[in-house]
Amino acid sequence: MSAKIKYTNEPLGDVKVVCDFLPPPEQLAFREEGVKVTLALSKKSVDFFKAEAAKHHTQYQRMIRRLVDAYVANYDPPPTSPSTRTTRKRTAG
Incomplete structure (x- = not known):
């Protein structure tokens, strides 16, 4: 591990730029508000998810939550952004 790396000044050749697809850290740290619900699922579905989870x-x-979120x-x-148009007040007449 103590061997020195020798760098050369050679052309890089075929370089491909990859767009940044990772979310910013603030999106990773954000946790959506949870809502507790009561949901009756089939035994077959619950058994499947329990086995896969194990x-x-x-x-x-x-x-199951991630499946519903997906x-x-x-x-x-x-969500659509609010309109940037300004509304004019109508005059009585």
């Missing part, structure tokens, strides 16, 4: 060393409730992220339209 394989991946996680909680089955967390897997569904919402896919089908929920992005």
